[in-house]
Amino acid sequence: MSAFALRNISKSYGTNSILNDVSIEAEAGEFIALVGPSGCGKSTLLRIAAGLDHGDAGSIWMGDREITAEHPADRNVAMVFQSYALYPHLTAEQNIAVPLAMRNLSTLQRMPFLGRFMAGRSTTQAAIKQQVLATATSLKIDHLLDRKPGQMSGGQRQRVALARALVRQPGVFLMDEPLSNLDANLRVHTRAEIVDLHRRTGVPTIYVTHDQSEALSMADRVAVMMGGRVLQFAPPAEIYDNPRHIEVAKFVGSPRINIINATTSDDGAVFFGGKAVVNGVTGPVGTLVQLGIRPERIKLKPHGAKGIAATVSRLEFLGSEVLVTTEVDGVEDGLVVKAAPVDVVHLSAGAPVTLVIDKDACLVFGQDGLRVPLRAPAKVSVDA
Amino acid sequence: MREIAVSGPLPADQTTARQAAIRAARREERVAWQLAAPAIVLIIVLILLPTLAVFVFSLTNYELGYDDFQFVGLDNYIELFGDRTFLISLKNTAVYTAIVTPFSVFIGLGVALLIESETRGRAFFRTVYFLPVASLLVAMATVFQYLLHPTIGPVNAMLSMLGIAGPNWLGSSSTVLISLAIIGIWQSVGFNMVLFLAGLTAIPRELYAAAEVDGAKGSWERFRLVTWPMLGPTTLFVTTISVINAVKVFETVKTLTEGGPNKSSEVLLWTIYQEGFVYLRVGYASAMTVIFLAFLIVLMLVQYRVLDRRVHYT
Numbered sequence: 078m079s080a081f082a083l084r085n086i087s088k089s090y091g092t093n094s095i096l097n098d099v100s101i102e103a104e105a106g107e108f109i110a111l112v113g114p115s116g117c118g119k120s121t122l123l124r125i126a127a128g129l130d131h132g133d134a135g136s137i138w139m140g141d142r143e144i145t146a147e148h149p150a151d152r153n154v155a156m157v158f159q160s161y162a163l164y165p166h167l168t169a170e171q172n173i174a175v176p177l178a179m180r181n182l183s184t185l186q187r188m189p190f191l192g193r194f195m196a197g198r199s200t201t202q203a204a205i206k207q208q209v210l211a212t213a214t215s216l217k218i219d220h221l222l223d224r225k226p227g228q229m230s231g232g233q234r235q236r237v238a239l240a241r242a243l244v245r246q247p248g249v250f251l252m253d254e255p256l257s258n259l260d261a262n263l264r265v266h267t268r269a270e271i272v273d274l275h276r277r278t279g280v281p282t283i284y285v286t287h288d289q290s291e292a293l294s295m296a297d298r299v300a301v302m303m304g305g306r307v308l309q310f311a312p313p314a315e316i317y318d319n320p321r322h323i324e325v326a327k328f329v330g331s332p333r334i335n336i337i338n339a340t341t342s343d344d345g346a347v348f349f350g351g352k353a354v355v356n357g358v359t360g361p362v363g364t365l366v367q368l369g370i371r372p373e374r375i376k377l378k379p380h381g382a383k384g385i386a387a388t389v390s391r392l393e394f395l396g397s398e399v400l401v402t403t404e405v406d407g408v409e410d411g412l413v414v415k416a417a418p419v420d421v422v423h424l425s426a427g428a429p430v431t432l433v434i435d436k437d438a439c440l441v442f443g444q445d446g447l448r449v450p451l452r453a454p455a456k457v458s459v460d461a
Numbered sequence: 462m463r464e465i466a467v468s469g470p471l472p473a474d475q476t477t478a479r480q481a482a483i484r485a486a487r488r489e490e491r492v493a494w495q496l497a498a499p500a501i502v503l504i505i506v507l508i509l510l511p512t513l514a515v516f517v518f519s520l521t522n523y524e525l526g527y528d529d530f531q532f533v534g535l536d537n538y539i540e541l542f543g544d545r546t547f548l549i550s551l552k553n554t555a556v557y558t559a560i561v562t563p564f565s566v567f568i569g570l571g572v573a574l575l576i577e578s579e580t581r582g583r584a585f586f587r588t589v590y591f592l593p594v595a596s597l598l599v600a601m602a603t604v605f606q607y608l609l610h611p612t613i614g615p616v617n618a619m620l621s622m623l624g625i626a627g628p629n630w631l632g633s634s635s636t637v638l639i640s641l642a643i644i645g646i647w648q649s650v651g652f653n654m655v656l657f658l659a660g661l662t663a664i665p666r667e668l669y670a671a672a673e674v675d676g677a678k679g680s681w682e683r684f685r686l687v688t689w690p691m692l693g694p695t696t697l698f699v700t701t702i703s704v705i706n707a708v709k710v711f712e713t714v715k716t717l718t719e720g721g722p723n724k725s726s727e728v729l730l731w732t733i734y735q736e737g738f739v740y741l742r743v744g745y746a747s748a749m750t751v752i753f754l755a756f757l758i759v760l761m762l763v764q765y766r767v768l769d770r771r772v773h774y775t
Contacts, residue, residue, distance in 0.1 A: 124670075127670070127673075127674055128673070128674075129670045129673060129674070148673075148678055149673040149674045150673060150674070150675075150676040150677065150678045151678075154674060155674065156670070156671070156674045158667045158670065158671060159667075160665065160667050162665065162667040162668050162670065162671035163671075164668065164671075164686065164687065164690070165690075165691070166690040166691070166693070175672075175675045175676075175686070176674075176675040176676055179675055179676030179677055179682070180676050241675070
């Protein structure tokens, strides 16, 4: 049984379908990333999970308890918002205490003046203060407790928002692009911190992002969403190496995967640059297919070597590697190759080179975008 | 700055650069004064000079129609505080303001919240509630005179159906101020509502979402946690405007009661009007005006000093 599950969720506004039969589940202690371009429905799905929005169909489960109809306050979910959504009139300490005060104090005890005279308030309040301090200390923001959000930096506000979500041991953590308002350096740093935090608390987490590198680096499993559907829900390595849909292949990985249009020949072979780069494509001869090749799976060889003739059109130096954009006959956008800096010192724009595609590097997609299965090669492979 | 930065280390070059920088700064200052001049002139001519003139008049015994006047120092002010009519009008204005301000602010807020939460007919209700603001109070006064008429008025007719003998709303000294206050509230609720609506739209939706997830289930709890504190700056502004408008009450008094009966609706502006335009005692009326202005300025300063720091968070 999964710790938190969204089952067959659909949602549309009028005729505009936002979510189409989406199912996501998180096992206990699992970190799930929902990734996709903006407008793919991932934030709507998260709002439905929190109870801030309601789907037209489907159910939401916390363990074996169905919470589809429950109010957000009763679901025991915690959410971190993109804008942090801290209460600007409260100090960090008061902000973090809100979820506890809302749960542990009665309405009367929370009254502005009357509350002070209600029985049991001071004991509860002391316990809340203790818990807030403990959470703040674990996030290293105990020195900021007296400050209001307006007096804090973006990163500090982000931690307060995390502390507010964390303070009451929720059943599931929902995070809506919590890093997108931070600058690039802080983002990479906070990424690691959130993963650490997740590991320490063990609370299942659903993390929405539009940044595929964030999703791949943080999550145990990644759900790639496009146009209101989950195209693939798998561990990061599987998503990257074995995408089930061409949109997944294109969305994941930077620089983007190279796409080549081709047709199948006899026996399911696909020829590119005078060489069969793939064998065993199922379907009739002459089928139009798209080949996807990751930039790091193409090797750069000196001009005249055996392979595909190409011309360098652009070099982008990235420090540990160099992106080489090449012009190749029959490929509209050219091919991008990821190379080591030492291999390209002699190269400049306009230089002729030879490209060699790694064995088994080609992912074959049909015209409908789905992966085309390959017939097992003649020699028995290990993973068959 | 850039000229200085790129010029070489030679001293001669630096002086040229320095001179250029000084010239540019002077030019900028000249342009700034030229651009600000029209506004400065208008402020002096239209606001500061008239205020100063009122203050100077208040130190004289000037009466409209007489050629001659003497400076009498603070005599006008000393007379003011022994003047029973002025003291009554001060008290009445304070009572009127104390009734109108809280009611018009909180009813305005309530109406704004109701309209904000309603999706249908929003524009309709907004327009209806704003009508009293746009209507002419002098013209509407005749309607109120009819409504509140002791014998033929619909208000008392309805009360008598319930077996209650309605008072002489505008004619009795015990109810006249309350009647005027009700008209004042009727007129200002719409204006406050529009200001609150603007304030409400500025509250980030995510705060409400956060409040819901944090456990604020009821609308009252969300109001306490998000709406009320976030409306702080708006409420401060609305309260200030409401106080100023209430202190300036005049039209209804002039058209409906003329300060009566027995001075029980005598308010500041009415007293100033009587002294200045009926008895033509410009010097004395000016002294009242100075007191009136001082009163407003002190009120605004207090409000901003006390409340401003508590309602602005960033």
